[in-house]
Amino acid sequence: MSVQVWTYLLVGITFALYIGIAIWSRAGSTKEFYVAGGGVSPLANGMATAADWMSAASFISMAGIIAFAGYDGSVYLMGWTGGYVLLALLLAPYLRKFGKFTVPDFIGDRYYSNTARMVAVFCALIVSFTYVAGQMRGVGVVFSRFLQVDINTGVIIGMVIVLFYAVLGGMKGITYTQVAQYCVLIFAFMVPAIFISFQMTGNPIPQLGMGSTLNDGSGTFLMDRLNGLSTELGFAEYTDGSKSVIDVFAITLALMVGTAGLPHVIVRFFTVKRVKDARKSAGLALLLIAILYTTAPAVSVFAKMNLINTVSNKEYSLMPLWFKNWEETGLLGFEDKNKDGIIQYVADKDKNELTVDNDIMVLANPEIADLPAWVIALVAAGGLAAALSTAAGLLLVISSSVSHDLIKKVFKPNISEKGELWAARGAATVAVIIAGYFGIHPPGFVAAVVALAFGLAAASFFPAIVLGIFYKKMNKEGAIGGMVVGISLMLFYMAKFKLGWLGEIPDKSEWWFGISPEGFGTVAMIINFIVALVINRFTPAPPENVQEIVENIRIPSGAAEAVDH
């Protein structure tokens, strides 16, 4: 069977599975819609969190980014996993004990203020929308490459599927489809990695293969060879980076804290039964995520090695079929600058003739390594699972922010249960359409902003939530002030140094403290903390009953099911 047939078959089967699960687990109440009824087992929640968390970026782009960035790519590996330690230790158990539906719910109640709630809703919407647009685009890219449909048609197919199970099933439908999607995506990521690791090093475990000797009888370590080849071509050594230490430090911290502050991840911990289940499922989620995250850097090493071996100083006319295929998508480009018919892939920009998009390293890896057709098709199904699961989780946050935090809590408190459920479904539908629109007409800044969603989450939510739990005397004035200053500062820095909305983008040398926009969330977060604590000193302490709530959430027993007021 050809790759094309395999792809239709595998994508068709997985989509049928997702829709089947959605029909079986449709939501009947707001509680089922927002938190899946609150009785999800720790393992199911761990799997759902892992799929929710690992997006098109993790599955498709990350290994490629690392392959070209070498050591500098570590910021993503540590940043996107280390955040779970913060989440498990500092947030998840207490938020579960608090027992409400959304993150703005916690902020609004803990800081006894609808202003705080509105600020939190605003932050949640900005973070989620920037993130979801990237996912819909990812769906389109996978469709267009593997199924030869137009990118826009791909986005629309993706929209219909997500619409179906997110709107019908709410959190309950999403949770159980995410469990299935985790299985699909991890299988799809591991199979090619194991094949290639075995091919190159003779060791089937990629995490070990990466540190083993090459299979070609030379006895050279794989990474030593890669370091050698990189320097020969004029690049930095693979195991060394080119970013400054302070920038690597700041980006890693911003990604960690941002991960812990992302509303679509936090809300998953409202769906389990007890506080101890929340702790346990955070551990399981990270374990399941770590399987992919420790394999990805190995894939990067294998893919980079394969790429250099296949193309560097080889004749263009002798390139294998995959080279031509990917050239057509525009993700791979060859420009014969010195007209010798040979591909020069070097660091020197004037002499380099090859341009490679990061995404190819995962998508084309099985083809480059000459793996069987079904493995190539599997990667398409995996990429779609990763993008759809994350998109669904984000859409739920958007819809619950609107129907629960805005309509029910602020504008129309006496809305009926049924009315709220329909409002939630309506909001989810509108959100899917907006996300799809951005997927089809990506504003130039979407790609740039997705990476910054973490900075925004770090600069806004994290300090307010941590102080709300660990500092009993934290009051609303301080928390609101901190959030507003934090997110404004982050938006300003992005606009100035990344998007160029305030005149020309200044040179790197003008970065504050030498920290890039990706890492600036760390600075904005620290300023958020400082502003919050200073304002707190000069304004009245929170009322007694709020301080009692804080004492209560610190104790794990007696966690009621997530309820409305």
Place this chain on the structure above:
Amino acid sequence: MSEKQKKATAYWKENVRYLFILLSIWFAVSFGAGILFKDALNTIKIGGFKLGFWFAQQGSIYVFVVLIFVYVRLMNKLDKKYGYNE
């Protein structure tokens, strides 16, 4: 302070102590070994891995997973000790 409150305060203190210890390890393996002391550690090689690079791309992640499960165990014990388990 009532008996109940005393118990709650003692429980919280022990919890915070655990957090402090575990987060120090979290910081040491990632920001320490993987970033600040990477170059020094890279002079040591284990198999094909330079040690600093290994911490940044592999080791720190393994430690993160272990840290959460250690925390789960410690807290489950602590809950039992103070009668908060259910």
